[in-house]
Amino acid sequence: MRFLFYACALVSILACPASNPGGQGAGGAKITGGDMNKSDKTVRGEAKITGMKPGRPPLINMEAELSLKNGGDTPVWFRIPSKLPEGSGGVFAIEVFAVEGKGRAVVAQFLGSGGFQALLLPAGADVTIRNLPVSYWGDAPPADVKIAVEAAAGIFIDGKPAKEALDLDLLSDAKVDADFSAAKMLVSRKPGNGNEVPVTVQKK
DSSP: EEEETTSSSSOOOEOOOOTTTOBBBBSOOOEEOOTTTTTTTTHHHHEEEEEEOOOSSTTHHHHHHHHEEEOOSEEEEEEEEEEEEESSHHHHHHEEEEEEEEEEEEEEEEEEOOOOOEEEEEEEEEEEEEEEEEEEEEOOOOTTEEEEEEEEEEEEEETHHHHHHTSOEEEEEESSEEGGGGOOEEEOTTTTTSBOOOOOEEEE
């Protein structure tokens, strides 16, 4: 399931039409299974861009606030872009961060031409993450710049479930209110020894 969130304002969720099964996701990750026309209203989120800082041109460093909820009875992945516009391809490394405040969230950042970031939320989760970094490459972002968030049943790294590939428990706490600026890295993995490997996002 994919939701579009408009930057610079907290907005209502728009359910997107279905992608082609087995097609490419927004960040180049392969998307398989599921039916995006069947919206699960118990899984929802809101987002807003809360800050922008110029980097080395043409880079602009943005900060986003996420509010994610999983009202279902099984864990759900949320996939968030790490850069805009998004690219396509695989990932060469995954860095996993613990974000602690009121509760503890685990944020996995997938680095590479098809890079993105993701959180795994348990049933009943209500999670807010502030100051999550999202890079924008280009001139000043347009007023209607969008952040697309996908809800997924699973993420697979070179064919292996993310937990197995990273050998790490990636489940966040059910109740979290935390600031990413205080994040601490847990692990950094290079599953392809520095070469890009495919990542598959299994739709919920």
